Amino acid sequence: MNERFFNTAARKGFHWPGRILAGEGVLETWLAERGTGGLAVVADRAFAGHPLVRRAGGPHALVAREPNRDDIAAIAEDIAATPPAAILALGGGATIDAAKAVAAQLRFGTLDIRDRPRGAILPQLVAAPTTAGSGSETSRFFIAADPVTGIKVSTRSWSIVPDLTLLDPLLLQGSGAPRLLLGAFDAAMHLWETHIARGERSPFTGALAQGFLPRILAALPTLAAGAEPGGATLLALMEASAMAGVAISNVRTGLVHSLGESLAAQSPLAHPLTLRVFLRPALESYADAVRPHVAPLMHALDGAAPDGAPWSVARFIAAWEGAFAALGHDDLIRTAFAARQPSAKALLATAARDTTLAKENPVPFAEGDLDRIAAAGLAAFAR
Numbered sequence: 001m002n003e004r005f006f007n008t009a010a011r012k013g014f015h016w017p018g019r020i021l022a023g024e025g026v027l028e029t030w031l032a033e034r035g036t037g038g039l040a041v042v043a044d045r046a047f048a049g050h051p052l053v054r055r056a057g058g059p060h061a062l063v064a065r066e067p068n069r070d071d072i073a074a075i076a077e078d079i080a081a082t083p084p085a086a087i088l089a090l091g092g093g094a095t096i097d098a099a100k101a102v103a104a105q106l107r108f109g110t111l112d113i114r115d116r117p118r119g120a121i122l123p124q125l126v127a128a129p130t131t132a133g134s135g136s137e138t139s140r141f142f143i144a145a146d147p148v149t150g151i152k153v154s155t156r157s158w159s160i161v162p163d164l165t166l167l168d169p170l171l172l173q174g175s176g177a178p179r180l181l182l183g184a185f186d187a188a189m190h191l192w193e194t195h196i197a198r199g200e201r202s203p204f205t206g207a208l209a210q211g212f213l214p215r216i217l218a219a220l221p222t223l224a225a226g227a228e229p230g231g232a233t234l235l236a237l238m239e240a241s242a243m244a245g246v247a248i249s250n251v252r253t254g255l256v257h258s259l260g261e262s263l264a265a266q267s268p269l270a271h272p273l274t275l276r277v278f279l280r281p282a283l284e285s286y287a288d289a290v291r292p293h294v295a296p297l298m299h300a301l302d303g304a305a306p307d308g309a310p311w312s313v314a315r316f317i318a319a320w321e322g323a324f325a326a327l328g329h330d331d332l333i334r335t336a337f338a339a340r341q342p343s344a345k346a347l348l349a350t351a352a353r354d355t356t357l358a359k360e361n362p363v364p365f366a367e368g369d370l371d372r373i374a375a376a377g378l379a380a381f382a383r
């Protein structure tokens, strides 16, 4: 396949080279069936003492932060001393990204693997996410910061999609509603933005949005009440995150992510919080244009409404806003902005360079549109 292929209005593709096993206890079962020989475990620091990590003979590397390229080189050198048959990544997005980068280093001798074709490659990469949201467990991206500048560099390659993704809700237990909500919102934005991309959207990723966005929204009332959902809902959130990771690997994200990622360059806020800042102004700016296209999606969401009221773009925005406010996340954004007010000018300078955004936004930008949307997002959280 063409490694750089993205959909056009006339030609649609869908690609995903991985496998998924999902269910309660699936990590333990997989470990028992496979055995632990030749397995190198890259784990989040919080899971260092987890019984399954110990059973796998690890951890062989611990991840305590978003990795930079020096961190990756050190882990890869360490692990390469006894070349593993498989790397098991156990952790959130940063840990899985680190394992992907380590696998890239071991497979190709470099992290610069952009658009490199997938071949017969060792070590095998297995991802067992302990969060639900980033989609790293199934996506063709990893982020590794430049160790000198701190600038995050995203690498895209089908060759780094995990060979096997294990979705085990036992690993999500005890995360707590605030953290689950952030992940759920990120995954929801992945499904939403790939669904409304003007030229790149496809019936394939559209089906993912229709199938999995309702599962996320069904969990929202529980999360907004500050309660942790039961195992079946935790599994549904993991499945939605994984499919959203597949969606963003096929169709690029849009306005909310573009502005959020620009904001991240100026702010220590977690990725989902940067997205939250632009939710209302971004979606309102194109709500009329996408209404016919999202009507079937809204109909699919009706099943996720506890009160049976019909969904709309306005209700979609309000549901997320209510949950974020209820769990105190909006206060985190206000506090961060009070400490350092982001510069709208710097934000726009980065976002304006996003040529995909200009091409894929549901409505073409007129002069000043992007400025108004960015300013409205920032103003809503200014003290």
Ligand SMILES: [Fe+2]
Pocket: 134, 186, 189, 190, 257, 271
């Ligand atoms: Fe995201």
